[in-house]
Amino acid sequence: MGIDRVRWGIVATGNISTQFTHDLALLPDDAVVAAVASRSEESARKFAAEFGIPNAYDDYRRLIDSGEVDVIYIGTPHPQHYAIARTALQAGVAVLCEKPVTLTAAQAKDLIALAAEHRTLFAEAMWMRTNPVIQAVFADLERGVIGEPQQVVADFAFHKPALPARLLDPALGGGSLMDGGIYPMTFAYLALGRPAEVKAVGSLNQDGIDLNVAMAWRYDSGAVAALTCGLRSQNPWVASISGPDGNLQLPHRFHHPEYYVRTTASGAERIDVPTHGRGYHYEAAEVIRALRQGLIEVPALPHAGTLEILELLDETRSQIGVRYPGDDDDLSG
Ligand SMILES: NC(=O)c1ccc[n+]([C@@H]2O[C@H](COP(=O)([O-])OP(=O)(O)OC[C@H]3O[C@@H](n4cnc5c(N)ncnc54)[C@H](OP(=O)(O)O)[C@@H]3O)[C@@H](O)[C@H]2O)c1
Known part of the structure; x- marks a missing residue:
């Protein structure tokens, strides 16, 4: 993939999206934030103004379909991750998604399969791994x-x-x-x-x-x-x-x-060990490296690790009795 500066789209304008976007500025030769999307037009505009982002959308889907971004960063609460990541992967837009990428291992498995089917990069933003x-x-x-x-x-x-x-x-x-x-x-x-x-x-x-x-x-x-x-x-x-x-x-x-x-x-x-910034640019740099190599998996943020941790989370939730809406959804169809 002949990517010069990788064009990022930020999905959601909350706490972690703000932190992550600050850190992307530490990669000026490799990353540009091309668009931001929020559920609210006002938040999208405010975020765009704060970071000098040229395109702002009041709908996540419109950002994915805009053709303006190579990769989206998903910073919504966990239950929203799955549908947004799915939409992006199906559109051939790469995804870096906050942890946990999904609520269940079945959903993570589905996204990993979709990444392979569409030859599109998918990674969990487990930033600790790249620190x-x-x-x-x-x-x-x-x-x-x-x-x-x-x-x-x-x-x-x-x-x-x-x-x-x-x-x-x-x-x-x-x-x-x-x-x-x-x-x-x-x-x-x-x-x-x-x-x-x-x-x-x-x-x-x-x-x-x-x-x-x-x-x-x-x-x-x-x-x-x-x-x-x-x-x-x-x-x-x-x-x-x-x-x-x-x-x-x-x-x-x-x-x-x-x-x-x-x-x-x-x-x-x-x-x-010398570190700088808030620490989120390290994962972003790994995603950019993988995109430039045409990979669908970021070696530092491997799919197997994401999936196995979700399986352990499923098991732990089941033992302590924590349930979420959608836990029993059948994804096989
Ligand atoms: N890597 C880290 O260090 C780190 C730290 C904190 C959190 N996280 C992860 O990041 C994700 C978001 O956490 P956060 O602390 O940034 O949360 P937050 O401050 O509440 O922001 C979440 C954003 O998601 C959007 N959103 C979409 N649907 C929503 C809904 N139904 N209710 C509320 N907000 C909704 C909103 O943005 P719009 O209104 O703009 O659409 C909201 O501002 C979580 O999955 C969390 O695990 C990671």
């Missing part, structure tokens, strides 16, 4: 600096007196697991792979939204992972991977840290 600090940690693990990993511990819980409404609304895919739990799960998955056994407990509110979740994963190798997420506590928000020869520790907001601590027989060492 340089995280990559350095997993490079250490790969080099065997702590030996064979035996334990992973990670938590992702925060509390605000006024939580964003979508986090407590079942119709918007609310709950801590889908929003935050996906990070400790992905962290453990990157360290240890897919577990052989998963056990989860959760405390739900009266609307069936999970406010506190604890997960225990077991591996045939003998390794285990202990993972939590929640919306009611100010957690350390840290992660670690430990083996017989030491451990790798990630500090507060472990999914986009500024450094990590490597502890081995020679002592504890703080490793600073």
